[in-house]
Amino acid sequence: MYDLYIANKNYSSWSLRPWVLMKELGIAFDEKLVKFGTSNDNFLDFSPTGKVPCLVEDDLTVWDTLAIAEYLAERHDGVWASDVKARAWSRSASAEMHSGFQSLRNEHPMTVGLRIRPSAINEPLMKDILRIDALWRQGLSSFGGPFLAGEKFTAVDAFYCPVAFRFQTYNTPLSVEADAYKNRLLSLPAMQEWQDAALLETWRDAGHEAEAGAVGEWTEDLRAE
Numbered sequence: 001m002y003d004l005y006i007a008n009k010n011y012s013s014w015s016l017r018p019w020v021l022m023k024e025l026g027i028a029f030d031e032k033l034v035k036f037g038t039s040n041d042n043f044l045d046f047s048p049t050g051k052v053p054c055l056v057e058d059d060l061t062v063w064d065t066l067a068i069a070e071y072l073a074e075r076h077d078g079v080w081a082s083d084v085k086a087r088a089w090s091r092s093a094s095a096e097m098h099s100g101f102q103s104l105r106n107e108h109p110m111t112v113g114l115r116i117r118p119s120a121i122n123e124p125l126m127k128d129i130l131r132i133d134a135l136w137r138q139g140l141s142s143f144g145g146p147f148l149a150g151e152k153f154t155a156v157d158a159f160y161c162p163v164a165f166r167f168q169t170y171n172t173p174l175s176v177e178a179d180a181y182k183n184r185l186l187s188l189p190a191m192q193e194w195q196d197a198a199l200l201e202t203w204r205d206a207g208h209e210a211e212a213g214a215v216g217e218w219t220e221d222l223r224a225e
Helices: 013-025 065-075 084-099 102-107 123-143 155-170 176-186 189-200 206-215
Strands: 002-006 029-033 054-057 060-063 114-118 216-221
Touching: 002 013, 013 065, 013 155, 013 189, 054 065, 060 065, 065 084, 065 155, 084 123, 084 155, 102 123, 114 155, 114 206, 123 155, 123 176, 155 176, 155 189, 176 189, 206 216
Parallel strands: 002 029
Antiparallel strands: 002 054, 054 060, 114 216
């Protein structure tokens, strides 16, 4: 049995990726949630980088979302697309998400339970949004949809699930095709489960709250108090 270490569902975009992948593919695991900003948040106890997510199986520890996806792909069917071209595109798109889109990450942090009207969208942020929109449309048109690599949800979709939550929070304008794909991700059972749990979290991390407060006006706070 795998142990998957994650942090707060409201904030932790990196944690969401392997969590939603394993949930949607039916790969069993024990969830180990360690809260940000608490006295027991010593992630170094289980992660060599002191970061989440981290997958543990017996005496083996796998860290970093790409490494976790590849490890799971060696052991389970369906992590990546079976078609070689779709699989190569998926790995490229996942790697781009893994290493890029810094403006989106910094200026539109994931906060599942809030709805925020941004004060402004600068040029680097708009460039990230437009690139993701184009990338989504490319995958959908190239491989037939309804997911990025074809008929089935795979790792490349999991890598963009946190973006779907961001676009929901900030009501980001998208093309018709990209907006439909965003809503498709948000409607997945695993995404609904993650969102429901995020809304029930009552603990707050000061750093993440400050980041969200700097973005713009909070129009809704759907989280439990």
